[in-house]
Structures are given as C-alpha cells and as structure tokens.
Amino acid sequence: MSGKGEGTFDALRSQLQQAAAAFADGPDALEGILLGIVDDVDRAVREPLEIFPVCHHSPASATAMARRLREKQPKVVYLELCEDMAPLLTELRNCRLPVAVQAFATEVDGFPADWAPLSVVAPITEASAEYQAIAYALDTPGVELVLVDRSSDHVFQWEPRDTASAEPADPDAPPAEEEAALHGDAVGVEIGDLRPRFAELEEHLLRHGRVRHWSEWWHQYVELPLGDCDHDTYRQVMLLIGSLFRRLAPGDPRRVRVDEDRERHMWTRMRAHLAATGTDPADCLYVCGAFHAASRVAEFGVHGADTFEISPSSATKWQYGLIPSSHAAIEAQFGLAAGSVSIAATVWAKNLRRTGIRPYRLDGQAGAKKTAAARKTKATGKNATTGTTGAAAVPEPAALSTDRLSGFLQRPPVLDRLDEAELLGWSVEIVRAARRNGYLASTADAIAVFETSILLAGMRDRAKPTPYDFQDAAVTCIEKDSVPGRRDVRRLVEIMMGGDRIGQVGYDALPPLARDVHDRLAPLGLKLGQRGVQRALLDIASRPELQQCSDVLWMLRRLMPQGAARPIMGERRLGERSIQESWDLALGTHQRALIELGYEGVSIEQVLEQRLRRTAYGPHATAATVLETVEDATLYLRSRRLADELGTHALEVLSRERGVDGAPEVLRRVRRLLAYYRTGEPVLPPWIESFVKAGYAHYCTLLPTAFTDEEATVRQVAATMGFLFGMESLALSLGCDRTQLELAVAQSHPQEPSKTALLWAAQVQLGHLSRAELRARCEDLLDNPLVVPAYPRYLSGFLHALEPVPQLADFVVEAVSNAFARLPDPVLLPWLPTLITTLRSDGAELAPLLIREAGRIFPGRLPVLDAWVPPWRDQPGPRADPSAGRAGENRGVALLAAHPATCDAVAGILGCDEAWERAEPGPSGVALLGHHPDTAVALEALLAAS
Structure with a gap:
C-alpha cells in the first residue's frame, strides 16, 4: 500500500507491534491484524474524497455529521442507500419520523415465484446521520444528493432469500409488540451496520464490558466517548472499529462477496458521477457505514480500478413509497435490544443541548419551521458558530492525516460526575408510572432504585449510571416477582426514556389509492391518519351519501388486515343492504397495509378485482374458491361482468x-x-x-x-x-x-x-x-x-x-x-x-x-310425558269405513263438476281434450254381483285358492 510509511501512524504502528510481540507467541497473525487495521485507517484518511463513516441510529454519528456539514458545506453528498429510492426522499418533509423508504414488488419476473412479494425498507429516524445528510442536501441550494448503493433489485439478485432476512433479535429482548410488525417481512437496508460478525468477539466484549447485549456495550464504550470528540478523532475511531470488525468477521465467501460487491458498486457510481459532472472530490462527502469505509477492494477511491460491471436489473416492476416505522420495528428488524433506539433518541437530544449544535431538519418536517438564523446560514453558507463560510473552515487534506488514534486509545476514560438530579427524576418518574400500571410502589422504592442504580454502575466500573443500569435497578426493586398489568417495568422504563415513537406518512406523501380512500371517507368526519381505534356511525337511511363510505369500508375489510376496519353493527350479504352501520376504524395504525395496497393499483376496486382474478386463476384454486370470488365480486364490486367471467371459470375448475x-x-x-x-x-x-x-x-x-x-x-x-x-x-x-x-x-x-x-x-x-x-x-x-x-x-x-x-x-x-x-x-x-x-x-x-x-x-x-306414546309405534285404531271413501269420492266429483273452468285448465295442461260427459249413478256392489253371478263364483274360487 503506497504512502503508509510516511509518519502519520508510525507511532501507533510501533506500539501495536510491541503489543503483538508481548501478547502473542510471535509476530504473525495478531501483528498482521493490528497493523492491517492501521493501514485501513491510513488509506481511508488519505482518500481525496472525504469518507464519513457512520453507525446506524447513532447519536454520536448524527452529532458529528451535523457539525461536519456546517463546517465543510459540501456540494455533493454521496449516501449509502439504494439508488432507486432517490425520488422518494423529497417526500420525507411530509411525514413524521420515523418512517421507512420502501421498494415493493407483488409480481416477480426473474426471481422465484415463492419469493413474492418482494419488499425492501430503509428506516430513517431524526437521530441518524443519514437524515442529517438528506436534510442538508435537500434544503441547501446548489447541493446534490446522490444515492450510490445497489438498487432494490440487486438486493435480491445478490443475496439469496435465506440470507436476505434480518439477523435474529437479541434473546434478552422482550417480545415485540404490534409496532414491531410495521416492516412486515421486508428485507432491511441499514446504513452503517456496525456489529461484530465474529460471535466469539462479541461474547468477549460483552463479558469484559459487564453488559448484557451489544446495544448497551456500544452505548457505554463508543457513544459516550465519541459524543464530545472532534471530527478527526471521530473519523479515525470509527474507521478503526469498522476495520477491526471486518478483519475478524468469519470468512463466509457469500457474505464477503456481497459486501465487496456493494463497495465496488458504490465507488463505481461515485467515479462515474465525478467524471460526468467534473466535480472536485474535495467538495464531496461520502457517507457510508464504517464497515464499508475501511474497504480493501481494488475499486476503492477516486483513483481505483474501473473493472466492476454492474449487472442489469431484472424485469420485475418495483413500486416505491414511504411507510410508517417505529423504534420497536427498527429494533426487531435489525436485532437491536428493545428500547435502544428510544434511548438513542434521548441521548441525541441531550447531545444537542450540551454541544449547542443546530441539527438539520427538512422544512415543514413534523410541523417545525426553520428559524431566521437557520435560513440565513443556509443562504450565506456561513458556519453556525463562527460565522465564517464553510469552505474556509475546511482544513487541508494534510491536516486531516494527524494521528488522533494514539491519544484516544491511551487516554483513560472520562469519568462523568453523577447527575443526581437527573437520576432522582428518573427514579421518581418510574415509581409514578409503576403505580399507574398497578404496582404497589412507594417512595421507598424510588430511593431503592436510586441507590441500586449507583451500586450497579459501581459494580460495572462506571462512575455514572447509564439508562441500562437504571433499567436493571428498576426491574429489581419494583417488579420483584409479578407483573400486575399489561406492561412490565422494563417496558415502562423504555416508555419513560422516550417511548416507542411511531412515524406517520403525511397525506401528500401517500400513494394515489390511499389518498382516494381518505377522500372518499371524508364524509365520516374522522381523522383517519390518527393512530388508535375510532368509531364511525353511518345512518344510511337519513344520509344516502354515506352508502359510498359503506362500500369503501366493506372493501377495506376484505383487503386489509384484521382490525383495520371492523364492523360493529351491520352486515353485507347477497341481496341485503344495511340502513345503519357502526365501524371501528384503525387506518392510521395499519397505514403500512393501506400504502402497500397503493402499490397494486390506483383504486381499491382495481386492487380487489386483481386479487379476485389472482385467486380464481391460481394454481391451487378449487371450484369452491372460485365460487367465493364470484360471490365477492357480486357483493363488493357489483360487477356482473366479472362475476360471469369467474363463474364460467368455476365450471372449468369443477370439471378438473x-x-x-x-x-x-x-x-x-x-x-x-x-x-x-x-x-x-x-x-x-x-x-x-x-x-x-x-x-x-x-x-x-x-x-x-x-x-x-x-x-x-x-x-x-x-x-x-x-x-x-x-x-x-x-x-x-x-x-x-x-x-x-x-x-x-x-x-x-x-x-x-x-x-x-x-x-x-x-x-x-x-x-x-x-x-x-x-x-x-x-x-x-x-x-x-x-x-x-x-x-x-x-x-x-x-x-x-x-x-x-x-x-x-x-x-x-x-x-x-x-x-x-x-x-x-x-x-x-x-x-x-x-x-x-x-x-x-x-x-x-x-x-x-x-x-x-x-x-x-x-x-x-x-x-x-309418562302417558305419551311415540307416534311411530303401531297403535290399534278404528277400522276404516268403506262408505267414507265413497262419500269422499262423491264429494270430489261434485266439486269438479261445480268448477268446470279449473278442471278444463288442468286438462289442457295434461293434454286432455275430451268433452264433458254426465256420469249416471251405477248400481251398488251387491246389485252388481247379483247381475253377474258367474264372475262372483270365479272370484270366490280365486280367493279360496290364495
């Protein structure tokens, strides 16, 4: 590697060589790893295009990013995010964070059919470095934002389905609630996936750090020390961590190939953009995960090799949109400890108050407006603190190569003094929250939580209790052995630290189908974007215009998950219509499902028709399922054309x-x-x-x-x-x-x-x-x-x-x-x-x-019952009178003669056209036998023989 021995990190190399000789049997593998890490940092620091390594949802990264953007004022920001998601970023100003940028495909072409539907999400929170970069680029005139990571299509091209899923969540984390399912089974794209892939290394760090999970280790040993560091120290430390985790990662060829292909893709895209626009690399900033910043591929850098060929996308048609996200959804998808993202948001707010850094925020984001000073800074390009222009504040590349790692690694940890007021406020607040949730907590418990937090911090070699220490102390002192309510104490601490903040996609950022649903349900007078359950009353008899709202609600009930639209009163059956209905609506809670409907069509009628056809013509369709689609087409769409088509297909399915x-x-x-x-x-x-x-x-x-x-x-x-x-x-x-x-x-x-x-x-x-x-x-x-x-x-x-x-x-x-x-x-x-x-x-x-x-x-x-005899048992009854039958027959003949018109009509139906004849009364049976004695004798002999 050229340029690595020019004095920048010579002192650090010498110290690491001595450490390798002292702790290893010989200067072999350990020395190679340690010196290789230094080489990776040196190479990244000397790159003309400034690399800014970040960790996803890290307050330290977000603080450093906001500070660096105001100092450097770059003209081009290269961001590690799927390149096909760029058009959606402008819609973030219409949303309340956290939200996720989503690419969705219901019909696949070029992938196995059982992968469908395909979904890729990239969650964005306000306390993240990527949001600071996006807000700066979109609201600063003359700044270009370029997404350089692989496209959503290449995510599935390069990664098989079994490896595309997220890593399993922390085993110590509590079970995810409803908000944890906001991302569904989508594949997560994370900027700055900085977690050791070497299980033994992570176990070693957790054991010697006296912490329970990785999020707590990162908070204690990285977030807090880097919170007050200067830019050069932050960069070199993050590059060091990224290189360390990369060199100690298991040698899975498939995983390594995907990581390296992503790095080749990003550098190829950046060099192509620099060549096409003629931009000076010194005016650019490359924001990527620390894991990818310390790269060793040949394509690395603005002077790297142009040997990587990007494969063409498949024929799959992708749809793009924004879906609501939450802290719990991010934690569940990326294997973070429960509450870690909420704690990060709290630390981010504290960092801003302590350092005085003014973060970037999109105009109109969450109802906030830019201050006059911010607008002036954006227009003039002056630094928020010094008042000088950002270009003048950027040090020369040589100054950026100063060794800050040696001093940082040798410096003892800074011991924060105990903030008794903060810890006391936490203790009082958790007791108040516990009492509201059914716990028998008192002032004594607040004192116990306060003292136990300090005790736990001391046992873990910490001068100041962290939120995780306080959480353990609260569980020990308050929860004891039972949970009287729906929430345990650990969950109450998470809520107290900021809660599971849930984002919302604004009306203007919704797809056409979702906006159409909101417009058609406007007569109900409800805030459909609000989370929670709302009751809708429809008096269709007095307000006939509500019939259209009823039709929309019944279709939503058919298309959306259970609970989004639930009928309380009223039903819809074939041939029946309700005159009054009552509904429980939770469209705001299920906003993601409504948005994904918009990827399938421009109206719910179109989506329902497509789904009915897909069900009827599916490979596993039976005659019963096809008849069900016929009934739904008649019930919800009132489409005789579609019902006839599906009914004809049902005949074909039945015959098979x-x-x-x-x-x-x-x-x-x-x-x-x-x-x-x-x-x-x-x-x-x-x-x-x-x-x-x-x-x-x-x-x-x-x-x-x-x-x-x-x-x-x-x-x-x-x-x-x-x-x-x-x-x-x-x-x-x-x-x-x-x-x-x-x-x-x-x-x-x-x-x-x-x-x-x-x-x-x-x-x-x-x-x-x-x-x-x-x-x-x-x-x-x-x-x-x-x-x-x-x-x-x-x-x-x-x-x-x-x-x-x-x-x-x-x-x-x-x-x-x-x-x-x-x-x-x-x-x-x-x-x-x-x-x-x-x-x-x-x-x-x-x-x-x-x-x-x-x-x-x-x-x-x-x-x-005692005297009752079942009617099916044989009972002796009176003998039938033959004269009664003849009397009934005579009455029947008389009745027919009295109503000849009726008899004529019946005869015409039966095809009888004979004329009426008057019946003469015949002789009785005795007289008949007397007139024919031979017949009587023969009949008597026949009966005797039988």
Whole structure:
C-alpha cells in the first residue's frame, strides 16, 4: 500500500507491534491484524474524497455529521442507500419520523415465484446521520444528493432469500409488540451496520464490558466517548472499529462477496458521477457505514480500478413509497435490544443541548419551521458558530492525516460526575408510572432504585449510571416477582426514556389509492391518519351519501388486515343492504397495509378485482374458491361482468376435480348464489345454469367412488348427495337425465356404517326403499348384538342425511329416540360427545331442523310425558269405513263438476281434450254381483285358492 510509511501512524504502528510481540507467541497473525487495521485507517484518511463513516441510529454519528456539514458545506453528498429510492426522499418533509423508504414488488419476473412479494425498507429516524445528510442536501441550494448503493433489485439478485432476512433479535429482548410488525417481512437496508460478525468477539466484549447485549456495550464504550470528540478523532475511531470488525468477521465467501460487491458498486457510481459532472472530490462527502469505509477492494477511491460491471436489473416492476416505522420495528428488524433506539433518541437530544449544535431538519418536517438564523446560514453558507463560510473552515487534506488514534486509545476514560438530579427524576418518574400500571410502589422504592442504580454502575466500573443500569435497578426493586398489568417495568422504563415513537406518512406523501380512500371517507368526519381505534356511525337511511363510505369500508375489510376496519353493527350479504352501520376504524395504525395496497393499483376496486382474478386463476384454486370470488365480486364490486367471467371459470375448475373434498362449500355457495339470482334477476345467468347442469353429471359420476373412498368424509358425501337432490329439479329442466342419479345410487356399495345410512336415505328419496323397510332395517340393527356397538355410526349417517333428504327429519328423531331407549350405557355414553361435536361442527345448519321436528313430536309438558306414546309405534285404531271413501269420492266429483273452468285448465295442461260427459249413478256392489253371478263364483274360487 503506497504512502503508509510516511509518519502519520508510525507511532501507533510501533506500539501495536510491541503489543503483538508481548501478547502473542510471535509476530504473525495478531501483528498482521493490528497493523492491517492501521493501514485501513491510513488509506481511508488519505482518500481525496472525504469518507464519513457512520453507525446506524447513532447519536454520536448524527452529532458529528451535523457539525461536519456546517463546517465543510459540501456540494455533493454521496449516501449509502439504494439508488432507486432517490425520488422518494423529497417526500420525507411530509411525514413524521420515523418512517421507512420502501421498494415493493407483488409480481416477480426473474426471481422465484415463492419469493413474492418482494419488499425492501430503509428506516430513517431524526437521530441518524443519514437524515442529517438528506436534510442538508435537500434544503441547501446548489447541493446534490446522490444515492450510490445497489438498487432494490440487486438486493435480491445478490443475496439469496435465506440470507436476505434480518439477523435474529437479541434473546434478552422482550417480545415485540404490534409496532414491531410495521416492516412486515421486508428485507432491511441499514446504513452503517456496525456489529461484530465474529460471535466469539462479541461474547468477549460483552463479558469484559459487564453488559448484557451489544446495544448497551456500544452505548457505554463508543457513544459516550465519541459524543464530545472532534471530527478527526471521530473519523479515525470509527474507521478503526469498522476495520477491526471486518478483519475478524468469519470468512463466509457469500457474505464477503456481497459486501465487496456493494463497495465496488458504490465507488463505481461515485467515479462515474465525478467524471460526468467534473466535480472536485474535495467538495464531496461520502457517507457510508464504517464497515464499508475501511474497504480493501481494488475499486476503492477516486483513483481505483474501473473493472466492476454492474449487472442489469431484472424485469420485475418495483413500486416505491414511504411507510410508517417505529423504534420497536427498527429494533426487531435489525436485532437491536428493545428500547435502544428510544434511548438513542434521548441521548441525541441531550447531545444537542450540551454541544449547542443546530441539527438539520427538512422544512415543514413534523410541523417545525426553520428559524431566521437557520435560513440565513443556509443562504450565506456561513458556519453556525463562527460565522465564517464553510469552505474556509475546511482544513487541508494534510491536516486531516494527524494521528488522533494514539491519544484516544491511551487516554483513560472520562469519568462523568453523577447527575443526581437527573437520576432522582428518573427514579421518581418510574415509581409514578409503576403505580399507574398497578404496582404497589412507594417512595421507598424510588430511593431503592436510586441507590441500586449507583451500586450497579459501581459494580460495572462506571462512575455514572447509564439508562441500562437504571433499567436493571428498576426491574429489581419494583417488579420483584409479578407483573400486575399489561406492561412490565422494563417496558415502562423504555416508555419513560422516550417511548416507542411511531412515524406517520403525511397525506401528500401517500400513494394515489390511499389518498382516494381518505377522500372518499371524508364524509365520516374522522381523522383517519390518527393512530388508535375510532368509531364511525353511518345512518344510511337519513344520509344516502354515506352508502359510498359503506362500500369503501366493506372493501377495506376484505383487503386489509384484521382490525383495520371492523364492523360493529351491520352486515353485507347477497341481496341485503344495511340502513345503519357502526365501524371501528384503525387506518392510521395499519397505514403500512393501506400504502402497500397503493402499490397494486390506483383504486381499491382495481386492487380487489386483481386479487379476485389472482385467486380464481391460481394454481391451487378449487371450484369452491372460485365460487367465493364470484360471490365477492357480486357483493363488493357489483360487477356482473366479472362475476360471469369467474363463474364460467368455476365450471372449468369443477370439471378438473377428481374428488368431493370441496362439495360442502360448493353446495353452500351455489345455493346462496341461486337464491340471490332468483330473487334479484329476471332470469338465471347462463354460467350458473351450465354449472348446475355440469355439476349434476359430475357428482353423479363421483358418487359411487365417494361412497367407497376412505378419505372422503361423511359430510362430503352428504354434500354431494345434497347437490344432486337439491339441484335435481333445475338440472332436469335443463336437460339432465334422472337415470344418471339412479344408476349412481345403484352402483354405490359402501362398507362404512355412516355411509351405509346415507345410501339408505338416498334410496328412500328415490323411492327404492319405503320408510317401513327403513324402519325394519334399523330394528334389525338394534336386535343384532354384534351390530349394536356400531349403531351410533349409523345414526351419524342419518344426521348427515338431513342435508340431502330433509324430509327424513321425523325418522331421524325416531331413530335417535330408539337409540336412547335401547342402547346400553357402555355404547350410548361414549357416543354422546361425538353426537354433540358432530352437530356443532358439521351440522350447525341441520340442528334447528332436528330440534324443530323433535319439538313437534314430543309433548310440551312434563306431566304428559309418562302417558305419551311415540307416534311411530303401531297403535290399534278404528277400522276404516268403506262408505267414507265413497262419500269422499262423491264429494270430489261434485266439486269438479261445480268448477268446470279449473278442471278444463288442468286438462289442457295434461293434454286432455275430451268433452264433458254426465256420469249416471251405477248400481251398488251387491246389485252388481247379483247381475253377474258367474264372475262372483270365479272370484270366490280365486280367493279360496290364495
């Protein structure tokens, strides 16, 4: 490496060589690592294009960045962020931080289909160095912001899915709450991912630092020392840490290749921009993670090699937008300790008050306005503190090469004096918060927390308790062994330190679909961007214009996660419309889901239609799911065109099915659609007539197989028979042949008792088996001791038979009653839970029919029960009077003669065109036998022979 031995870090090299000889067996690996770190720092410091290493969401990095920007006033800021996200950064001024810049793709082209949807997010907080750079570049005239990192498409090109996910969260962190899911399963792009990838190194640092997790170590040993350092010291220390973690990282070839390709990509983009614009590298600032600042690739620097070729993007169409983020979401996605980002925000505010540095903030950001001094500074380019121009304040490159590491590494830690007022305020506030959440805390607990915090800090070699020490002390002294409320003490400390700040995307930064939703729901008079649940009352009868709001809410309920739009009163069914509705809305809480809907279309109707088509034409679509999309298209979109198209496709899907698994759902949805079309349409749509006709033939073919298939349940076979018998009249009117059904039943030979009962019910419905014969078969089953244990399974089949043959409800009541009367307790008692679960799960719609029939048959009063005789038992009754039949026949003839017009109409329907004839009264039976004695003798002989 050229230029490394020119005296800049010679003293540090000498000290490290001596340390390597003293602590290692020889000047081999350790000396190479230590001297290599110094070489990396020297190389980065000598680079003509100033490299500014940062750590993500680090208050020290943000403070140093704000100070350096006001001193240097660069004309070009190169930022380590996906280059295709640049157009979105101007919309940050319309949001309340933290938010995340997102790239989203629902349909992939060039990636495996199971990766969809693709999502990449880059969270941004106010206490971060990248936000300071963005705010400076966007609000300072003449400054250009250039994003140089790989595009979102290359994120998935270079990293397989298993490595693209975020690192696991800290095991000591509490479970993430709802806000932790704001980023979903998106791949996180982090500026300044500065964490050791060598597990043994991290464990060593945590153990000797007497801390529990990495965030606490960084806060104690990096954040606090660098908070008051000058710019040169900050740069060299961050470069040193980045080089150390890089050289001690495991040699995973795939991970190393991705890191190096990112560095080659960024330097290639920067050199191309410098060549195209002619900008002096001295007027530029390169903001990147410390891990990438200490790079050893050949393309490093403005004079590096131009040998890296950037691969073209895939054909995937990406959508871009801003989504709300939160401290908890950032911690969960990037494996930080719970509360660390909130503590960083608190430290950032304290740094600003202590140093007097004025940070950069986008005009209009979170309602804040630039002060007059800030506008003057921005216009004149003068330093905020000295009043001189930023260009004059920039030292020469030679001055930047001063060795600051030696002094920093040899300097003993600065012992902050104990801020008793601050610690006392924390102790009082946590006790107050604990009492509000149900803890029995008192003033004594506040004193205990105060003293324990100091004790823990002393045990950990700290002069001043950190927020993490205070958190441990509060848990020990207040929580003890129980949590009375919803929040534990650790969570209360996080809230007290700043809470889980949740961002919000402003109206102007929303995609067109989200703005359209807000506009269409404006008549409700609610603050839809506000987090939390709001109640909306819709009196559609008195305000018909609210019907459009109702339509939007029902579509949002169909498209968004549960809880975003929840109906309290009112429902939407086929053929029904509510006149009053009540809703619980939480669109502000689920703003991310609403924004991602905007990536799929420009209106919710378009998105819903696309999703219905995707579901209906998917590879795993069944006839039941396609019919569901038909119902949704009719219910939410009121689109006859789409419903007819999807219904025609349902016919094709049904013809490809080779089983009856979806028969119950198909039967339920076809019945509902038929009822809707029959009541609301003059004629049935052609597709549903074709579906019934084809379904009749289809299920007739599958019925014999379903009876013998062990995987086909009783409910599925009963639903198949329900379709055949329920749709029989319509199918026959459309040209189907009833012989198909009779042949299917005749070819069915089930072996399982419940399916056998179903077959008997089908034979009764077809007239092949009388009720007397069915009753006799059941009696034979009860009389056979070998079959009695299986009799409850026959009853289960009869219960399911109410679906295809509801006329057997009285017989089912009879069969169940006989079972209760005759089955022994060892058989009856184990069957009762099965009967209840069957009625609850599979026969919820059949139970009312059975109960109503039982109420009609059984007596209504308890005293009558003792003398009550079931109607199905044979009872001796009076012999029928033959004259009564003749009298009834005569009354019928007289009735027809009295109303000839009705009889003529019936005769015309039947095709009878004979004229009326007057019937003469004939002789009685005795007179008839007397007139024909030979016939009487022959009849008597025939009866005697039989």
